[in-house]
Amino acid sequence: MFVFSEHVNLKKERLMCGIVGYTGSREASPILIGGLRRLEYRGYDSAGLALLGEDGDMQVYKAVGKVANLEDLIKDKNLSSGTGIAHTRWATHGAPSTINSHPHQSQSGRFAIVHNGIIENYAVIRKRLMGMGYTFRSETDTEVLVQLLEYMVTNRGITDTVEAVRATLKEVIGAYAICILDRTRPGEIILAKQSSPLVVGVGEGNSEFFVGSDASPIVEYTKEVIYLEDAQIARIVPGQPISITTIENRCVQPHVQHLEMSIGSLEKGGYDHFMLKEIFEQPQVLRDCMRGRVLPSRHSIVLSALSSHSEVLTHAGRFIIISCGTSWHAGLIGKQLIENFCDTPVEVEYASEFRYRNPVIRKDDVVIAISQSGETADTLAAMQLAKEKGAFLFGIVNVIGSSIARTATTGIYTHVGPEVGVASTKAFTGQLTVLSMFALALGHLKGTITDGFYHEAVDELYHIPDKMEKVLEEDARIADMAKQFTYARNFLYLGRGYNYPLAMEGALKLKEISYIHAEGYPAAEMKHGPIALIDADMPVVFVATQRHIYDKAISNIQEVKSRKGKVYAIVFEGDENVSKVADFAIKVPVTSDFLSPIVSTVPLQLLAYHVAVNKGLNVDMPRNLAKSVTVE
Ligand code: F6R
DSSP states (O other), rough: OOOOTOOOOOOOOOSEEEEEEESSSSHHHHHHHHHHHHHHGGGGGGGEEEOOOOTEEEEEEEEEESHHHHHHHTTTTTOOOOEEEEEEEEOOSOSSSTSSSSEEEETOOOOEEEEEEEEHHHHHHHHHHHHHTTTSSSOOSHHHHHHHHHHHHHHHHOOOOOHHHHHHHOOOOOOEEEEEEEESTTTEEEEEHHHEEEEEEGGGGSSOOOOOOOOSTTTTSEEEEEEOTTTTTEEETTTTEEEETTTTTOOOOOOEEEOOOGGGGOTTTTTTSSHHHHHHHHHHHHHHHHHHTTTTTTTEOHHHHHHHHHHHTTTTTTEEEEOOHHHHHHHHHHHHHHHHOOOOOOOEEHHHHHTTTTOOOTTTTTEEESSSSSSSSHHHHHHHHHHHOOOOEEEESSSSSSHHHHHSSSEEEEEOOEEEESSOHHHHHHHHHHHHHHHHHHHHHHSSHHHHHHHHHHHHHTHHHHHHHHHHHHHHHHHHHHHHTTTSSSEEEEEEETHHHHHHHHHHHHHHHHHEEEEEEEEGGGEEEEEEOOOOTTTEEEEEEOGHHHHHHHHHHHHTTTTEEEEEEEEETTOOOOHHSEEEEEOOOOOGGGGGGHHHHHHHHHHHHHEEEEETSSSSSOOOOOOOOOOO
16 A cells, blocks of 8 residues: 555545445344445445345345335334345346345355356356256356355365365455355355455454445444455354454454544535535535645645655656556646656556556556546556566555555555545546646656746645636536537537547536546647537637747637537637637636646536436446446
């Protein structure tokens, strides 16, 4: 995990499916359902739970769709039980259906399992077990885990459940966070983790235990948590200390951490959607991100990752940024910042492409992985490849303790708090803020920017949140404009320089939550093809806040207008010319070109949000998407 002095909060990890578990003296089912609700944003095609009674009786319920459907299913049942496991699923193997939902049970019904991740060699194991007479009910990869466990007990005669789990996991290849119930061991839950996060909340004096695929289902009950590490197996029984061993059967001393995450930070706080809340909290979270790092009294930036690794970073021959989606867009802006201020070449790659080619890595290369969740499978795999090739790994991550944070040698947390809305908003502006701090501080250290420029830029960065607040005041106007765009079928987003990646980010926001096709283009490329698309039905969003190419932006806008395109422009306050030619203009406070994306992204986020709301879509949980992509 990165080591740095300004470590303040522990925040949650996230991935596609959600896991909750409980064992103790309370009723398990309300805790499980409440926990699933907190995790619902991450995977929502089905949900299920298994409860284990004191007499070894096991009840399993599953429902397709939202957690509410599961709640409906169990509301009239007699569910008195203090031990249970539950899951929200986002299908990877097998369609969303009751049969494919978790928990899955072994053939005899002795074991039940919930699983996040993917078992890569499941087909081979399944075939082998079927050859030995095992019958599979679902199409999932998960079911092989529980059937293999039963095989270890019945065919191989392994009597201890933890030992049987160990033997099972030695045979599987893939990623997993699992919780297992065994009918012969009431009160007990066995957990294991490899590449997918799993957190255990510890009740007073070990009287009860809570389990989550992140801490959000746990924090309302306890702040004392243990993050399991890869290749660990844990056994929890109320009244006994947690026992943790590795797959190789080495005992591990549990490391209990105190969480500072509040329930309030997980709620919508009066907004209609998490996305809107997260857009509006950007000024505050960016202040949090800069706290203790941007020092206005000294007009300077202090980053412990930079101080402790100054030699490597100042002598880097090249930076290679690897990331996905929105984080990749932040990387493209980061490239311009670092090249402009540090005079070091930067390459930006989709992690998914980087990992599957044979990238040339030199001794003095520094790989920067950017990720909100810290769990994106492609980014993690790309980092591992870069590490094998000898690169120095630097992380820009939001979720503390996440896999990417742990894999990086050092890095900078964005500290923007839990991001729940699937469409990334505050994480993006947090990444831009961190990249700006990094590029300025490194440039100053290298002497590639002057003291005067540095001090001015630092002061300006410090005041960026105030400028964002001004943009947020435009929300009602943007909502009004969005009404005119709601039924558009295609959108073009254009920008140049720092605004080109921003155009791509604006287009991504719109398409992922409103399902309208949108493309982000460098404005000057329009005439090399996309201009053919422009007609009266094609709204064009133009981010025109780069001063040195302002005139060129005006000619691009005129090209669109003369083909009857509708132009929605984002300009600086005081602009006259673009506002005159555009159909609508949103004015944002004037700032340096390099900081303007942080401010100009806000109207793009709000536009996408209002269009999706007008279309009556589920903004926080758009179809086919999950908050973090922990599978390839
Ligand atoms: C878009 C979005 C995704 C993520 C991408 C990478 O709004 O959220 O494109 O940016 O899946 O995720 P992280 O940053 O968690 O690695």
